[in-house]
Structure formats: C-alpha cells, structure tokens
Amino acid sequence: MKKIVFYGLVVMLLFSLVQFNLSNAFTGKIDYKKIFENECQKCHERDGKGTKRGRKLGVPNFADAKWQASVTDEQLIKSITNGKKKMPAQKHRLSQEEIKALVRYVRILAPRKRR
C-alpha cells in the first residue's frame, strides 16, 4: 500500500516537472492567440469579422482590407489600451507587450493578397 502511494507521488512529481518545463518553453513568448480567445473572441470572433454581439456594438471587420489600411498600429494599440466607445479598455488586464502582440494578431487576420 505504501509503495503505491510512493509511486503515485513520483508520477505526480514527474508530471509537474514536465508541465514546468513546458510552461518554461513559452516564457518570453506571448500566447496572443490564447488571449484573443479569452478576452476578445466573444465580440470579435475567431476570424475577426465580429460575433452577433460584437456587430451590435459596432465592431469593425478585421478581415476587411480597407479597414486594415485605414488604421495605424499606434491607433490600434491606443484603442485596445484605453478602449474606444463600446470596446472595453484592456490596460488593467493586459501589459503593453501583450497589447502589441494582439495588434500583430489583428493584422494577421487581414485577407491575404492573392498573387
């Protein structure tokens, strides 16, 4: 019986070591996809076109090339940081680095130009 408990503990220890290493591998790298999923997707949708709720509030379509061209990174950083009309401010929740990473993510949602 004691043996089982002991092996159980060893297995748990190994698991926590593996997890620790995995999370370590991601340090310095911001998981903007995860943040977007947790904080932004409910209004902006995974593809950036906006959920029903988001469109009611007036979200722009991130997948629209014209919209992408009409805004600067600085403006987007400011809008996410301080909020903009119905868009909630994120400065208390996210770091500047995370917000910048999210702006890069928003840019990725732009339609690819066909060549």
Ligand code: HEC
């Ligand atoms: C409660 C719904 C809601 C959530 C949650 C939300 N947004 Fe928004 N977002 C909006 C709305 C509404 C607008 C349009 C604001 C306007 O111009 O009237 C907007 C606009 C924006 C814009 C364009 C700003 C500009 O200058 O035109 C960006 C970029 C953006 N959101 C990113 C994000 C990111 C990143 C997150 C998550 C951290 C997020 N949003 C979470 C509702 C939301």
